[in-house]
Amino acid sequence: MSTETDTRTEDLVKLFEEKVKGPIETYLDVCVHCGLCADACHAYVGTGDVDQIPSARAQELEKVYKRYFTRLGRVAPWLVGAEDLDEEVLDRLQKMAYQCTLCRRCALYCPFGIDNALMVAAIRALLADGGMVPAALWEHTDTAYVTGNTLGISDEVFLDRIEWFEEELRDEVDDDEATIPLDREGARILFVPTPIQIMRFPSVIISTAKIFYAVGEDWTMSTRRFDGTNFGLFSGEEEKRDEMAQRLVDEVERLGARVLVVSECGHSYWVMKVAAESWLGKPLSFEVKNIVEVIAEYISEGRLNLDPSVNKDVVTYHDPCNLSRKGGLIEEPRVCLEAATESFVEMTPSGEHAWCCGGGGGVITIPEYDEVRLASGQPKADQIRESGAEVVATACDNCKLQLIELAEHNGLDVSVVGVVDLVAQALILDEDKK
Ligand code: SF4
Numbered sequence: 545m546s547t548e549t550d551t552r553t554e555d556l557v558k559l560f561e562e563k564v565k566g567p568i569e570t571y572l573d574v575c576v577h578c579g580l581c582a583d584a585c586h587a588y589v590g591t592g593d594v595d596q597i598p599s600a601r602a603q604e605l606e607k608v609y610k611r612y613f614t615r616l617g618r619v620a621p622w623l624v625g626a627e628d629l630d631e632e633v634l635d636r637l638q639k640m641a642y643q644c645t646l647c648r649r650c651a652l653y654c655p656f657g658i659d660n661a662l663m664v665a666a667i668r669a670l671l672a673d674g675g676m677v678p679a680a681l682w683e684h685t686d687t688a689y690v691t692g693n694t695l696g697i698s699d700e701v702f703l704d705r706i707e708w709f710e711e712e713l714r715d716e717v718d719d720d721e722a723t724i725p726l727d728r729e730g731a732r733i734l735f736v737p738t739p740i741q742i743m744r745f746p747s748v749i750i751s752t753a754k755i756f757y758a759v760g761e762d763w764t765m766s767t768r769r770f771d772g773t774n775f776g777l778f779s780g781e782e783e784k785r786d787e788m789a790q791r792l793v794d795e796v797e798r799l800g801a802r803v804l805v806v807s808e809c810g811h812s813y814w815v816m817k818v819a820a821e822s823w824l825g826k827p828l829s830f831e832v833k834n835i836v837e838v839i840a841e842y843i844s845e846g847r848l849n850l851d852p853s854v855n856k857d858v859v860t861y862h863d864p865c866n867l868s869r870k871g872g873l874i875e876e877p878r879v880c881l882e883a884a885t886e887s888f889v890e891m892t893p894s895g896e897h898a899w900c901c902g903g904g905g906g907v908i909t910i911p912e913y914d915e916v917r918l919a920s921g922q923p924k925a926d927q928i929r930e931s932g933a934e935v936v937a938t939a940c941d942n943c944k945l946q947l948i949e950l951a952e953h954n955g956l957d958v959s960v961v962g963v964v965d966l967v968a969q970a971l972i973l974d975e976d977k978k
């Protein structure tokens with residue numbers, strides 16, 4: 545082995561000790577190899593590939609653990625199935641880590657609550673420090689880190705798009721004074737969309753503005769931070785991840801907003817609502833809500849006049865894992881859909897137990913995993929077909945992109961829309977708002 549290779553291996557083993565040793569030791573203490581997690585994982589069920597079994601990911605780590613952190617593994621690795629942390633093992637770990645969507649469905653079905661997603665996050669952190677993030681995912685993350693948004697949208701393009709959205713809003717509400725406010729200090733709500741909404745799903749932003757208009761909300765968007773996503777979570781680059789979360793916190797504080805409302809994006813919500821305080825080591829000085837949560841509040845308070853007969857098609861709802869299982873927002877989107885559509889049906893299972901769409905965790909950005917990603921979405925595609933729905937609503941861009949591809953790939957005759965769009969379509973504006 546060359547000195548250069550020795551040094552790299554030593555560095556990687558140190559990283560393994562720092563990032564992965566704790567989670568794998570917990571797993572080794574608790575896992576009884578019952579295999580129950582296998583049938584809970586869409587990636588295994590959809591592909592039939594045993595490498596996708598949640599506990600198989602941990603067993604791969606176990607081989608490395610034994611090699612460097614057990615006496616027998618150090619002196620006689622062949623006796624205990626220990627393996628060197630070499631490029632071949634790293635390649636296998638890379639696939640296992642970045643093909644998992646971090647959906648945490650396996651943790652729900654493990655009798656001991658072992659969270660393989662935590663282990664996968666630890667492997668990603670190790671691989672990120674070792675320079676092994678898949679190229680496309682690394683580029684997305686770096687673009688966001690350098691330019692402030694994952695698509696590298698310039699300020700000029702952003703302002704052009706907002707001007708266009710504002711014209712659309714004015715047409716929709718028949719009011720030339722209607723605005724999409726920017727950088728308004730002291731507004732109650734700072735609303736943060738995603739770059740993909742700005743460029744591909746603009747109706748999400750226009751619909752949100754229409755709903756805010758209908759209730760007379762005190763809100764603003766920011767010209768400095770118009771990307772609520774955090775691809776550092778996906779790549780495993782923890783410094784970039786924390787810095788991106790901090791930038792969003794700084795902007796909420798600069799504008800003095802009391803509520804950060806993130807748009808239809810599952811992981812944006814999970815990052816800011818659930819993870820940011822522990823990553824940043826301090827409490828946030830503002831509330832964090834998802835837009836469907838805010839709309840459900842308006843509906844419950846009787847502040848939106850909705851006509852569900854506008855949305856006659858049979859609608860079902862896909863629960864984004866980051867909102868439902870990981871974020872606890874299960875009732876809120878249903879409050880919106882029950883009020884805004886005539887015929888709402890559930891998929892089975894749904895809510896906390898819903899199948900992942902197969903595109904989360906950054907997987908959808910990695911072209912070399914496309915085949916696996918589409919196969920992993922099979923349980924979701926089957927559920928959609930069985931629901932008999934004509935429309936699949938969801939509250940996450942990432943899920944939306946995957947569901948559109950799944951529908952095409954599986955010949956499903958459904959359209960995929962945002963919850964916010966269905967609510968905006970059903971909205972009847974009071975006379976004094978026109
Ligand atoms: S987190 Fe989801 S994708 Fe990853 S191993 Fe568990 S069930 Fe499978």
Ligand code: SF4
Pocket residue numbers: 574575576577578579580581582598599653654655656657658
């Ligand atoms: S369900 Fe839990 S205990 Fe059973 S194999 Fe999977 S991780 Fe291990």
